[in-house]
Amino acid sequence: MGLLGSADIAVRRVLPAVARTPDIELVAVAGRNMATARRTADRFGGSPVEGYERLIASPDVDAVYLPLPNALHAPWTLRALEAGKHVLVEKPMTTREDLTADAVRSARRRGLVLRENLMFVHHGQHARVRELVEDGAIGELRQLSATFAFPARPAGDIRHRPELGGGALLDAGVYPLGAAQLFLGTGLEVAGAALRHGPTGVDVEGSALLRRADGVCAHLAFGMDHSYTARYELWGTRGRITVHRAFTPPADHRPEIALEQDGRTLAVEHPAQDQYAAAVAAFVAAVRGSGTREDGLASAVDRARLVDDVRTAAGRPAQNRRRAPGP
Incomplete structure (x- = not known):
């Protein structure tokens, strides 16, 4: 796995769960600030990499964990999928329904695992x-x-x-x-x-x-x-x-x-129960073929629709929104 950015949720919750989970290893940490990327890599393993594009292009990376600010989820998720990487992206998957549906279609077209990291659903x-x-x-x-x-x-x-x-x-x-x-x-x-x-x-x-x-x-x-x-x-x-x-x-x-x-x-x-470890384990299982690759995708698109509809009902529709034709 490669990490894009050293967000707080990654350092506090997800990377410790990755370290406790079999069959997954953090091999690269990309950052625009190399000092931050180096500190994260020193703590959790892997090599610091300057720039997200270099990490996505690396043949050593099979999957990308993406905890960037919400507005950056859609473009970097699509770039990672286009590069043939599985993607675990923090919630929300994107900021709008049409963008979420685009990401889901891209993952399905390429046979890749795409997961929105809404971790609580993994708690028993x-x-x-x-x-x-x-x-x-x-x-x-x-x-x-x-x-x-x-x-x-x-x-x-x-x-x-x-x-x-x-x-x-x-x-x-x-x-x-x-x-x-x-x-x-x-x-x-x-x-x-x-x-x-x-x-x-x-x-x-x-x-x-x-x-x-x-x-x-x-x-x-x-x-x-x-x-x-x-x-x-x-x-x-x-x-x-x-x-x-x-x-x-x-x-x-x-x-x-x-x-x-x-x-x-x-x-x-x-x-x-450690829901963070459960979420990571479910992602690993899907990537390795023992889990369901479709798990959560329809719900993610539907949840993005609800977000759009809440904005509209509150009088604040998303700008440049287009209704997605479905995933």
């Missing part, structure tokens, strides 16, 4: 929640609510820069959107949305109402100027399930699955 606690719902633990599902928000970052943070694809919707909102897809399926309709924008022009918080064809709704909230919150709740005819620390739990965190029935709350136990 969500499969346990789905089992509870399917077993009728809360009766018929009527509503879902999900929230992900975190405290404000410094003024110079890339999340505050519109030209780099900043904003709460792309950085935090994709988690509640992903939770809605996980439990309600794809093809949800955006029934309403609101976004509040900060002084730099990016959205700093928002909310959305999604609706499934049968009338089941999802109430979503997200932000980057809040106390930390990462939870979802499934509400049915007989009870509800609540999960705290749902999206970014530490590897040693024991999930908090609360099942409420008939006025009583039961704690459903689930072991701690």
Whole structure:
């Protein structure tokens, strides 16, 4: 694997997971600042490389991990795919539906693995929640609510820069959107949305109402100027399930699955799990042929559509947007 840029998420979460995962090795770290690339390579292995193009062209690199600012995901994902490299790209895959669909078509055309690194879906606690719902633990599902928000970052943070694809919707909102897809399926309709924008022009918080064809709704909230919150709740005819620390739990965190029935709350136990390592392992399996190469691609395109539709419903449609004809 080759790394494009030494982003915080790469250094804190993903590269340590790569180091713990069999059958994958970091062999190159590309950067525009060679001192930073060298520090990352010294810590995690591989050779520092000046410039992203040189790394992508290297015959020693089979796959590329791409944690660049959001606006750079689409062009560098496409360049890596065109060079015959598998790609693990941080969420969101791109900033718009049409760009995401273009990347998916490129990967399929070349028989390459493309994964959006929305890591929480790899944690087993969500499969346990789905089992509870399917077993009728809360009766018929009527509503879902999900929230992900975190405290404000410094003024110079890339999340505050519109030209780099900043904003709460792309950085935090994709988690509640992903939770809605996980439990309600794809093809949800955006029934309403609101976004509040900060002084730099990016959205700093928002909310959305999604609706499934049968009338089941999802109430979503997200932000980057809040106390930390990462939870979802499934509400049915007989009870509800609540999960705290749902999206970014530490590897040693024991999930908090609360099942409420008939006025009583039961704690459903689930072991701690490293979702970062699970996400890397799933990518490795897909590249090596023991996993599913299509896994998550349709959901990624559908999630990008929801992002576009939330913007439109909030009165801020994406510029130069074209509706994708489908992946």
